[in-house]
Amino acid sequence: MGTLLNLAQYRKGKTFVHFNRAELQKLMNIYSRQVAGGAWRDYAIDQLDGMAMFSMFRSTHESPLFAVIKLPADQKNAGQYLALHSGVKIKQSSQLETILEAIEKRASKVVPLFKNR
Numbered sequence: 680m681g682t683l684l685n686l687a688q689y690r691k692g693k694t695f696v697h698f699n700r701a702e703l704q705k706l707m708n709i710y711s712r713q714v715a716g717g718a719w720r721d722y723a724i725d726q727l728d729g730m731a732m733f734s735m736f737r738s739t740h741e742s743p744l745f746a747v748i749k750l751p752a753d754q755k756n757a758g759q760y761l762a763l764h765s766g767v768k769i770k771q772s773s774q775l776e777t778i779l780e781a782i783e784k785r786a787s788k789v790v791p792l793f794k795n796r
Contacts (some may be wrong), residue, residue, distance in 0.1 A: 694751045696731045698724070702775055706733045706747060709779050713786055719744065735782075742766070745782050747775075 698706065713719040713735065721736040723743070730750055734743035748761040762770040762778040770781035 694729045694753075695726070696729060696749050696751050697726060698731050698733065698749060702749070703733075705775055705779060709783060709786075710735055718786060745786065747778055747782070 710719060710722055719735050719737060721739045723732075723734045723736070725732045725734070730748050732746055732748045734746040736742075737744045742765070743763070744765060746763040746766075748763065750759050750761065752759060759773050760771070760775050760778045761768060762781050764782075764785050769785060770778055772778055
């Protein structure tokens with residue numbers, strides 16, 4: 680049988696990170712441009728303990744081609760955002776725009792799955 684948890688006790692000490700509306704708008708803008716170009720087909724938004732992640736997929740059944748991770752503001756790293764390409768860190772910055780520029784630069788080198796008709 681399951682265990683009942685008091686949510687107030689469970690949430691103590693946990694850091695919840697999420698993308699706000701403006702950040703999601705910027706992420707969806709780059710995603711929609713790549714979908715229109717035929718390079719990407721799917722995305723996922725994950726909220727993990729202490730981070731939020733927006734992943735872009737070339738196909739539904741593959742691992743993420745690119746991912747943007749948002750870390751908590753109190754993190755001691757160089758920046759609040761992290762860009763990954765096939766699981767490898769390519770950029771870390773406190774500005775989301777810098778991360779997205781790095782992703783678009785790499786994405787322009789990726790061959791589209793299909794050509795637009």
